[in-house]
Amino acid sequence: MSTILITVLIITGIATLLAFLLTFADAYIADYGECKIIVxxxxxxxxxxxxxxxxxLTEHDIYLPSACGGKGSCGYCKCKINEGAGPVLPTELSYLTEEDVENNIRLTCQVKVKEDMYIEIPExxxxxxxxxxxxxxxxxxxxxxRFLKLKITxxxxxEFLAGQYVQLLAPPYPGNPDEVYRAYSIASSTTETNSIDLIIGYVPDGIVTTYVHKHLSEGDEVSFNGPFGDFYLNDSDKDAVLVAVSTGMAPIRSILYEMLHKEIDRNTVFYFGARTREDLFMLDEMEMFEESLPRFKFVPxxxxxxxxxxWEGEEGRVTDLxxxxxxxxENKEAYLCGGAPMIKSTIEALVEKGFKEEMIYFDEF
Structure with a gap:
């Protein structure tokens, strides 16, 4: 048994050393010189x-969506690379379909520029x-x-669509040596073109959420890019079912302001989930929407x-509602915003009620 353990440790050590040497060589020895990217x-x-x-691409002011900040864990930063990408990497496979691979779709955060490239990016x-x-x-x-209003200076x-998101930049700060982007839904009305609102929850050890909650103050300068995303209010007369939990309120708030601004008269219900009464927020705005939108109802x-x-209101989860x-x-469409488990369970509940999956739109965080 000890011989097998020693052998495993030796093999593991050699593999780790080789991986380190390859990484070191690629980062510090390999010199690819100047390369051209044809867009x-x-x-x-x-x-x-x-x-x-x-x-x-970012260095040349071309901003692709990347909710994970280029860590290879969201799969958003896809584009078509016709030449110069090299073989598909194992780190990309879980985010690429067979059709993606056949059509030269790659994750730009995982593909390194080593030679001239020919790429295609949606307009x-x-x-x-x-x-x-x-x-x-x-x-x-x-x-x-935390709520932020960022005034563009x-x-x-x-210009954005109600439901889209931006990527907020956290600069280096104590405990974070690098610049990091993270994606957050715009919470404001599309009529506000000189500023945006963001609603950002605190995640322990989260780089950008720590920056927002622990280091960012009124008067500070910030940077963000966007807008991105294909989650937005459709031009439709179908009844709308809005479902969100926690900071998922953000894109739904933007959608409600859009309905208010455009005087959209649709049967609309907003099921909003929180843990305790302390976790409810913007109730005054929800009351304003109920008063201003003839067929809107807010149900926390x-x-x-x-x-x-x-608490004398509803108890349970949004799926219970x-x-x-x-x-x-029938004749309804749904807009969801929340974490992956909430999205999955909500879709299942809606499908059981007869919703067509193509009529269920969601923004997953």
């Missing part, structure tokens, strides 16, 4: 080889911009959720209501 056959970028395609993504802003408002909505205006539900809450109140899903 959509008509734009030529000259970059220094060795960096990821995602970061190389709508080429319209994403970088913005400089100042924190006009920073306030706590709950002990773990670089002379630009932002608490999953961990306590005696101290003195769907099962309890929602009639058949």
């Amino acid at each position: 959509n056959k008509d734009e030529e970028l000259v970059v220094e080889g060795g960096s990821s395609l995602l970061s190389s 709508d993504l080429l319209h994403a911009k970088k913005y400089t802003a100042v924190v006009e408002t920073a306030k706590d909505l709950t002990p773990n959720i 670089d002379g630009q205006e932002i 539900v608490l999953s961990r209501a306590t005696e101290e809450d003195q 769907i099962e309890k109140y929602l009639e058949e899903g």
Whole structure:
């Protein structure tokens, strides 16, 4: 047994050493020189080889969505690479379909620029911009959720669809040596072109959430890029079912302001889930929407209501509300925002009510 253990340790050590040497060689010895990136056959970028395609594009003000900040864990930063990408990497496979691979779709955060590349990027993504802003408002909505209003100060205006997101940059700060981007849904009305609202929850050890909750103050300068995303309010007369938990409120708030601004008159219900009464927020705005939108109803539900809450409303999860109140899903569409388990269970509950899956839109965080 000891001989087998020693053998395994030796093999593991050798493999680790080889991996380190390859990484070191690729980072510090390999010199790829200048490389060209041809975008959509008509734009030529000259970059220094060795960096990821995602970061190389960012340096030239081309911003692809990357909710994970280029860590290879979200799968958003795809683009078509017709030449120069090399073989598909194991780190990409779980985010690429067979059709993606057949059509040369790759994850730009995982593909390193080592030679000239010919790539294709959808035109709508080429319209994403970088913005400089100042924190006009920073306030706590709950002990773990913060509201930011970022006023754009670089002379630009932002145009977005209700439901889309931006990527906020956290600069180096104590405990974080690198710049890091993370994606957050825009919570404001599309009529506000000089600023955006964000609703950001605190995640222990989260790089950007720690920056927002522990280091960012009113008056500070920030950067973000966007907008991104294909989650937005459709032009439809179908009944709308909105479902969110926690900071999933953000894109739904933007959608409600869109309905208010455009005087959209649709049967609309918003099921919102929180743990305790302390975790509910923006109730005054929800009341305003109920008063201003003729056929809108807000239904909050608490999953961990306590005696101290003195809660007389709904208890359970948002899926319980769907099962309890929602009639058949014919002529209805749903907009969901929350974590992966919540999205999965909500889709299942809606499908059981007769919703067509193509009529269920979601923003997963």
